[in-house]
Amino acid sequence: MNYDKMLEYHKQNNADATIAVIEVPMKEASRFGIMNTDETGHIVEFEEKPEHPKSNLASMGIYIFNWKLLRKMLLADMKNADSSHDFGKDIIPTMLNDGKSLYAYKFKGYWKDVGTIDSLWEANMDLLDKNNKLDLNDPNWKIYTEDATALPQYIGADAVVERAFITQGCVVDGTVKNSVLFTGAKVAAGAKVIDSVLMPGAEVAEGAVVTRALLPMALRLERTLLSETQPARISSSLQNE
Amino acid sequence: MSKAFGIINFAGNNIQVNDMQAYRPIGAFSFLGRYRVIDFPISNMSNSGIDVMQVYVRRKPPRSLVEHIGTGRHYNINSKRGKLITLFQESNIDNGIYNTDIAAYMENLDCFDEINSEYVVIAPSYMVYTADYSAFLKTHIESGADITLMYHSVDNAKDHFPNCQTLNINKQKGVLSMEPNLGNAKNRNIFMDTYVMKKDLFLDLVQKAHKLSSMYTLADIVNESCEELDVRAYPHRGYFATISDFNSYYEANLELIDLKKATDLFHDNWPIYTRTNDSCPTQYFEGSKVTSSVISNGCLIEGTVENCVIGRGCTIKEGAVIKNCVIGADVVIGKGVHAENLVIDKHARLIRGKRIIASPDKPGYIKRGDKL
Numbered sequence: 001m002n003y004d005k006m007l008e009y010h011k012q013n014n015a016d017a018t019i020a021v022i023e024v025p026m027k028e029a030s031r032f033g034i035m036n037t038d039e040t041g042h043i044v045e046f047e048e049k050p051e052h053p054k055s056n057l058a059s060m061g062i063y064i065f066n067w068k069l070l071r072k073m074l075l076a077d078m079k080n081a082d083s084s085h086d087f088g089k090d091i092i093p094t095m096l097n098d099g100k101s102l103y104a105y106k107f108k109g110y111w112k113d114v115g116t117i118d119s120l121w122e123a124n125m126d127l128l129d130k131n132n133k134l135d136l137n138d139p140n141w142k143i144y145t146e147d148a149t150a151l152p153q154y155i156g157a158d159a160v161v162e163r164a165f166i167t168q169g170c171v172v173d174g175t176v177k178n179s180v181l182f183t184g185a186k187v188a189a190g191a192k193v194i195d196s197v198l199m200p201g202a203e204v205a206e207g208a209v210v211t212r213a214l215l216p217m218a219l220r221l222e223r224t225l226l227s228e229t230q231p232a233r234i235s236s237s238l239q240n241e
Numbered sequence: 242m243s244k245a246f247g248i249i250n251f252a253g254n255n256i257q258v259n260d261m262q263a264y265r266p267i268g269a270f271s272f273l274g275r276y277r278v279i280d281f282p283i284s285n286m287s288n289s290g291i292d293v294m295q296v297y298v299r300r301k302p303p304r305s306l307v308e309h310i311g312t313g314r315h316y317n318i319n320s321k322r323g324k325l326i327t328l329f330q331e332s333n334i335d336n337g338i339y340n341t342d343i344a345a346y347m348e349n350l351d352c353f354d355e356i357n358s359e360y361v362v363i364a365p366s367y368m369v370y371t372a373d374y375s376a377f378l379k380t381h382i383e384s385g386a387d388i389t390l391m392y393h394s395v396d397n398a399k400d401h402f403p404n405c406q407t408l409n410i411n412k413q414k415g416v417l418s419m420e421p422n423l424g425n426a427k428n429r430n431i432f433m434d435t436y437v438m439k440k441d442l443f444l445d446l447v448q449k450a451h452k453l454s455s456m457y458t459l460a461d462i463v464n465e466s467c468e469e470l471d472v473r474a475y476p477h478r479g480y481f482a483t484i485s486d487f488n489s490y491y492e493a494n495l496e497l498i499d500l501k502k503a504t505d506l507f508h509d510n511w512p513i514y515t516r517t518n519d520s521c522p523t524q525y526f527e528g529s530k531v532t533s534s535v536i537s538n539g540c541l542i543e544g545t546v547e548n549c550v551i552g553r554g555c556t557i558k559e560g561a562v563i564k565n566c567v568i569g570a571d572v573v574i575g576k577g578v579h580a581e582n583l584v585i586d587k588h589a590r591l592i593r594g595k596r597i598i599a600s601p602d603k604p605g606y607i608k609r610g611d612k613l
Binding site for chain 2: 130161
């Protein structure tokens, strides 16, 4: 997301605060903090997880404030014993009640809340979609990260790799289909990884089959794990099983 | 903190890697997709606790090398105490005969004044190996030798290690002499162009060499000093490759596709640092068929890849077939292109020429940035 564009919008409207919002399907709207705006984008009401949502503009939790104002509000909030000290629950509603000028900036692009295992798995799987809107390969918008000191990925003589996202340090001797492999993930000969996400250092030993799963960091899986519908959850305590 | 400072030396007149050296020194050659050859000596020094390093280049420092090394921060060198400096010989740059390592050292003598280390470890920028220089230094100091040379015992010297020096060693590990590998014997002790000695002795030798002959290299003067000085040999174990001609570059890359061999070079406790790029992971699309290969990040693969080393950010399109190739960064292999037994330099685009197949014993070279 280009925050400069949001900042421009904020300045154009002379807003006190601008909140980035994204359109969500109406039937999901009850899961989010919903902004009700007028035609100009000015926020008139804010409802946290409304049973009967009046709009489908969900807060992305991205805010631009005028610093002096925010500082004042934070200091006041600090002194308020009844406050839960949360932007969405306290600061924003207070600003609205005080008649401050808040605007909703509509973001059009890929957005995913990865707060659950399901959504984290889904977000990774989304990368495999040819029409995926999130382009990690965009040379004009690099996503910086810590670069592990690792070897480039090794794909073995009998490996079968189809539709996958694989990074450095990985060693693939088995089958990887429709999956995402993080740094240092290993898939032994004869092992199969299908529709899954392997976190850094996860290892799938020979003969094991992993389907629709998200393997946590450094887990070594030696048996078969299958899941029909929802992605399977494995806790880190399941070591060497 | 080491008692030694480090010098990374450039390849002498005896070494020539055709085509690729036209663009950059051997140290700047891409290696195993992700690295540059010079990452190995620098990482070895850094991991050995050597914080102060001088990197010598033969010609005006090429952009690629300078950019890659930068300030040396990414090699885990202490930011305040450590220092990595690139030096070269300014006056005789274009005259091959006079452009020796001794000449470069002579011209930069004042740089040595600032260095307080008692010892110096000198390593080549054109050989790939991992070694703990602190163990090397320790053995040297304990032995009381004047100079210790690192070597690797091989049994394939007849058709490998061209343009390298060999050491004649006696039973007490003393070095009797140094001579070029003429390829007339299988078993040889290949000199790894790696030395350790006292800094003062090094400076003495440099000045002596300069007085004796304008053509003398450090190897020459050390060879000459084998009689009057106590020169010992130190054996190296583990993976060792010299990038001393085109074939050796090609072979060294491809042989490391064998993960077992790679673990002889890369160890968990001895990281090889390189300049990182924040590249995206590599994407394998429907229809891609990749086997026995080492692939860097940032690639988009739709075609068939077998027994290749691929650099960062390459695109292998649908229907393309590449076998036994060493490919640099940002190369595009277009739809239906069939390429075999090649070294393909950075930024090349193989699009219209549909069949580019070289012979397995004489691998071909595609120029940097070329459009086929």
